[in-house]
Amino acid sequence: MFSVNEDNLYWVQNDAKIRAVNNKVSSYEEFVDIVKASHLKPLEKGDRISDIKVFTQPWNVNSGLRETSGPSNKSTDLSCQSIINTNQFNRHWKKQCKSTEEQYNFVVSIENKTILNIFKAEIGLGLLGDIIIVLHKHYNLENAETIANLLFTLSQCGRF
Secondary structure (H helix, E strand, C coil), rough: CCCHHHHHHHHHHHHHHHHHHHHHCCCCHHHHHHHHHHCCCCCCCCCHHHCCCCCCCCCCCCCCCCCCCCCCCCCCCCCHHHHHHHHHHHHHHHHHHCCHHHHHHHHHHHHHHHHHHHHHCCHHHHHHHHCCCCCCCCCHHHHHHHHHHHHHHHHCCCCC
């Protein structure tokens, strides 16, 4: 049985679907994004996020509405083993790794076959350059084989 909030959410999403179809969105992904964001309301002129001392309201209250199975992991720090796509890799590379040493430790801690799966479609030119710079900066004879294997793996990625 639906609650009042779920019923309201249904109608808001339904209206967003109709608007998206009438606007002839260019892709299915854009359609899905419009529907997912349909419940969000714009900030008012007087709203100031910086005035909030303790931010307890989650940004997207309906994002986990349908998820009821499995334990929830609220941690933003992903372990290297849980990174499975380019977005997660880029987020960790840019946000969590503050120094080149952390970036080096991060990239060599991921298995080569996982890196190949992460970048199976493509590896961005900027990211490839950043990885090569970090590997060059931390190159020494002890880790030469690790770096060579990693570079070979990167050369097999899509759009290399």
